[in-house]
Amino acid sequence: MKALIIGFGSIGKKHFLALNELGFLVDIVSKSYKFSIYEGKNFTLFKDLNEVNLKEYDLFIIANITTDHFKTLEILDKNIKEKTILVEKPLFEKDINFFPSKNNKIYIAYLLRFNPLIKDLKNLIDINEIYFAKFVCNSYLPNWRKIDYRQNYSAKKELGGGVMLDLSHEIDLAFYFFKDLNLEFGQNLKISELEINSDDFTFLALNSKKAKIHIELDYFSKLNQRKILFHSKEKTIETDLIHNKLNIYDKFNNIKSKTYESNTFKTLQNMYKAILKDDENLCTLEEARKILKLCDEARNG
Structure with missing residues (x-):
């Protein structure tokens, strides 16, 4: 399987290593990527999502800044079909009305x-x-x-x-x-x-x-x-x-x-194995929105 990680901060790097060890071919979208230990790995680096042929990938990991999650998820969900999208937690910075195409499987990484x-x-x-x-x-x-x-x-x-x-x-x-x-x-x-x-x-x-x-x-x-x-x-x-x-x-x-x-690495791998099986324990879009609604309520007193 082929995966694309969008955003390459500390959690993006952990996703990369976990997927790589499980045998995925992994590419990266990052504007700020710097040379590192990952140079020895076989991957393609894209500076922008617009450069990517999305049809080539089976799995997408949204691991960029939280405030960019909504925009990134919207772009992916509109332009791919029968794929799996994993959004790093939290889903968004607040509860936002997102209407999925229902053409893809969307999970949130509550690992x-x-x-x-x-x-x-x-x-x-x-x-x-x-x-x-x-x-x-x-x-x-x-x-x-x-x-x-x-x-x-x-x-x-x-x-x-x-x-x-x-x-x-x-x-x-x-x-x-x-x-x-x-x-x-x-x-x-x-x-x-x-x-x-x-x-x-x-x-x-x-x-x-x-x-x-x-x-x-x-x-x-x-x-x-x-x-x-x-x-x-x-x-x-x-x-x-x-x-x-x-x-x-x-x-x-x-x-x-x-x-x-x-450890986090092993737990990430357990989550990816669950994704391959469509495990019922994965956090769904609806469940992640419940979390955001509760956070909004607490934040507003």
């Missing part, structure tokens, strides 16, 4: 759905028994990438940056497990010392039919953690996505633990 811990967690729990869940991602933006964090799109509200969209994996997982969610209370703020104009803190209090759900995200924590906690009458399940560990606690202080081998 944590294909992390082995999440897959086990999905199989372990009866969601109807959960009365409280907490999704936490605390991180420190200056440590994310090698470049000056102030120059990255994450720091810039006008480019679709901000912690709520950047770390919307947690919001997606809340929908993935609980399906229908309502916002009870939301905070989306800039509160830290970071020199950015985007939001660096989000707290969401949600409810489903039977459970209360809290989501906490930030860019400023020097304590790096990414966890999911599920509480039921009989047990508490803790999923640690940084240390790749799943713990089950019962009422008698007994603990069952399982450790996994997992």
Whole structure:
């Protein structure tokens, strides 16, 4: 199969390596591409999407700036048929009315759905028994990438940056497990010392039919953690996505633990294998728009 990656920032590079190892022929569209370790790979570089014969490709990955996603998706969906389009998360910077041609398969890259811990967690729990869940991602933006964090799109509200969209994996997982969610209370703020104009803190209090759900995200924590906690009458399940560990606690202080081998690269490959199978766990356009609607609601108070 032949794939085209549009945008070649840090996540575009990860997509490239994952696809390359899976045996895809991969080409790139990037205005800012520079010579690097990828020079040894066999690919064609295009400076603009207009230069590309779109019919040559089976799979398209939209990995450019968030505010360019809508325009890029619209161009692709109008000009190709019977292809697969993967949009890097978030789908757009806000909920926008996009009317697909229905000629193509469109998915959004919420890849944590294909992390082995999440897959086990999905199989372990009866969601109807959960009365409280907490999704936490605390991180420190200056440590994310090698470049000056102030120059990255994450720091810039006008480019679709901000912690709520950047770390919307947690919001997606809340929908993935609980399906229908309502916002009870939301905070989306800039509160830290970071020199950015985007939001660096989000707290969401949600409810489903039977459970209360809290989501906490930030860019400023020097304590790096990414966890999911599920509480039921009989047990508490803790999923640690940084240390790749799943713990089950019962009422008698007994603990069952399982450790996994997992990283972003492997999880990306799991997602691509799912795309080849049209896996039902892939995030759809409709599901991604639910996330954006919830973010818009929280942002507007």
